[in-house]
Amino acid sequence: MTITHESNTESAMPAGIVQDRLAHVSAAAYRIRHHALNMGEVQGQGYVGQALGAADMLATVYGDQLRFRAEDPHWEARDRFLLSTGHYAIGHYAALAEAGILPVQELETYGSDDSRLPMSGMSTYTPGMEISGGSLGHGLTIAVGMALGLRHQGSSARVFNFLSDGELDEGSTWEAAMGAHHHQLGNLTAMVDINALQADGKTDTVLRTEPVTEKWESFGWYTQRVDGNDVGALLAAFDNAAAQAAAVGRPSVILCDTKVGRGVPLLEEREKAHFMRIDEHEWQVCREQLTAGYEGKASA
Amino acid sequence: MSTTTSAAAAAPTVTAAAAATPAKPKLKTSAMIASFADPGQKTASAPFGHALVKAAQENDRIVGLTADLGKYTDMHIFAKAFPERFFQMGMAEQLLFGAAAGLAETGLVPFASTYSVFAARRAYDFLCLDAAEPNLNVNIVGGLPGLTTGYGPSHQATEDMAIFRGMPNLTIVDPCDSIDIEQAVPQLAASDGPTYLRLLRGNVPTVLDEYGYTFELGKAKVLRGGNDVVFISSGLMTMRALQAAKALAAHNVDVAVVHTPTIKPFDAATVLAEINTDRLAVTLENHSVVGGLFETVASAVVTAGVGKRVVPVALPDQFLDAGALPTLHDRYGLAVDRIVAKVLAELG
Incomplete structure (x- = not known):
């Protein structure tokens, strides 16, 4: 279990992550990856690499942290999960299906005409999709408003904003980071998928965002950095963030180092691309590799 | 830099010379916030701020935000009356309108003020995708519309309506006077989708009362x-x-x-x-x-x-x-x- 960085805090690490939570979230992550591969196959292409990379983050949030009612996605007291990175919708739809908010069989309509599941996530299309992401750098600004609005109305609901390291290029992300700290939005948690990859190539060749940890720390956030593909580390980090959560307090960020294509060695080893191409015959290979890896880990 | 230094050094000499010569004709100067009211014209002070306070007394979902321009958009009147319902977002217009959308998502009715140039030019993407696409009740309040400041293109929103007219779902209101503003504010709050008000602030002329007029959105x-x-x-x-x-x-x-x-x-x-x-x-x-x-x-x-x-x-x-x-x-x-x-x- 690796939390490589944690802001100074008086709250102790919660006592041991119990095994059934680990198993539950790992199984959810496996199914999210499996759904994503199936959706990618229907399209013949897509943002499968990102979905595989972020599956553990999504599984941890939807499988362990978020308060919601599957049958009532607009339940007023729900925690809000804002997908800022619209093209990660493929992973988010899989997580919504895993959470019971979307029917699993609907996933095969992903990206098709008249589907409720467009390639880039939109709140007006999909139950459980809180915002229309895609124009990057928006999510955290909306999250600030939601966190302010919920607190103002006495709600104890929390706001989670999923964003990518590419979105750290956007100035608006940092406007929001300042605003969240200024307004002491202790009910806000940001989770950043650091896969070190963006549209034109590796993040450190496009626009160097490191040192990311120090940036968030200096903006006044309770900052943790974890291996975003280590479910145990994610659970510990989210538990720490939950322990920190308060109506008035430091906002929390969990920086998650992830690997594009995680869980499918064929894709993990492929040259990294923002929009991954996978040949027709490879989808079954991907699924088999995913299952073999998951079952191997589960039995280990 | 050297020019500035020498000009400063020369300043006392210039002042002394000016005192010895007849007064120059008074120059017309520009001001950030210039009034377009005619001398002696009937005006109302900060009609937007007072109208928002009045609307907020009747509707507890109304909240106010600004991006470091509260005093210059008459939002300070609301902030003083309802400090708990006012959110200062700093000089960060993308955050201002993204957060306004977020507040609206939780059922509140935000009025968010800045200058029109910053709303239209700087924060368009946030208004378009976060407020207009989901058709949220986000009310944009833009100061210095058109040619209402002498500060030049950085502050003159001469094309704000051209920019905003293409945005689906957005209602655009260009009020004439204090009557229009007072009557428009509660109607903007009551209308479901996003709105843009071309704000007239400060001492605003009162004109339409002579015409048996009422504002209807x-x-x-x-x-x-x-x-x-x-x-x-x-x-x-x-x-x-x-x-x-x-x-x-x-x-x-x-x-x-x-x-x-x-x-x-x-x-x-x-x-x-x-x-x-x-x-x-x-x-x-x-x-x-x-x-x-x-x-x-x-x-x-x-x-x-x-x-x-x-x-x-x-x-x-x-x-x-x-x-x-x-x-x-x-x-x-x-x-x-x-x-x-x-x-x-x-x-x-």
Whole structure:
């Protein structure tokens, strides 16, 4: 279990992550990856690499942290999960299906005409999709408003904003980071998928965002950095963030180092691309590799 | 840098010289916030701020935000009355409107103020995707619309309506005076989708009380009839249109004035009924001739198949000068005398 960085805090690490939570979230992550591969196959292409990379983050949030009612996605007291990175919708739809908010069989309509599941996530299309992401750098600004609005109305609901390291290029992300700290939005948690990859190539060749940890720390956030593909580390980090959560307090960020294509060695080893191409015959290979890896880990 | 240093060093000499010579003629200077009220004109102080307070007393979902321009958009009145319902977002317009959308997502009714240039040019993407696409009740309050400051293109929102008219779901209101603003605010709060108010702030003229007028969102109103010319106007240019109509009466020219404070959705029916006559038709707006009231009217005329020439009184399609507001209004044709001259020339 690796939390490589944690802001100074008086709250102790919660006592041991119990095994059934680990198993539950790992199984959810496996199914999210499996759904994503199936959706990618229907399209013949897509943002499968990102979905595989972020599956553990999504599984941890939807499988362990978020308060919601599957049958009532607009339940007023729900925690809000804002997908800022619209093209990660493929992973988010899989997580919504895993959470019971979307029917699993609907996933095969992903990206098709008249589907409720467009390639880039939109709140007006999909139950459980809180915002229309895609124009990057928006999510955290909306999250600030939601966190302010919920607190103002006495709600104890929390706001989670999923964003990518590419979105750290956007100035608006940092406007929001300042605003969240200024307004002491202790009910806000940001989770950043650091896969070190963006549209034109590796993040450190496009626009160097490191040192990311120090940036968030200096903006006044309770900052943790974890291996975003280590479910145990994610659970510990989210538990720490939950322990920190308060109506008035430091906002929390969990920086998650992830690997594009995680869980499918064929894709993990492929040259990294923002929009991954996978040949027709490879989808079954991907699924088999995913299952073999998951079952191997589960039995280990 | 050396120029600055030497100028500062030379300053005492210049002052001494000035004291020994006759006083120079007083220069007309520009101001960030210039009033367009005429001397002695009846005005109301900060009508937007007071109207928002009044609306908020009746609707506890109303909240206020600003991006470091509370005092300059009359939002400070609301902030003082309801400190718990006011959120200062700092000089961060993308955050301002993204957060306004987030507040609206939780069921609140935000009014978010900044200057029109920053709302339209700087935060468009946030308004478009976060507020307009989900059709949220986010109310944009934009100060210094059109040519209401002498500060030059950085502050003159001469194309704000052109930018915003293309945004689906957005209601655009260009009020004439304090009456319009006072009556519009509760209606903007009550309307479901996003709105944009071209704010007039500070001491705002009170004009429309003399015309038995009430503001109705989405409606144009005929303020006065006339047989020779029909003015279609919005914003502060309705005040100028009324003044020009009075001045033209002295030239035996009878002018009707139709005020269209809602630019979108546009009350084409009322306007077309007035335009489709033998009278000279003139549009008057505090905005570029591109993409504002003139083109809104022209589009309605053409769509209806009305074969009618329309004469625009509007700002030119160029970046405007800095300077004193009266100088600039005269230079760019918004002053009453310029309107009168233009109409007389058109009538031959």
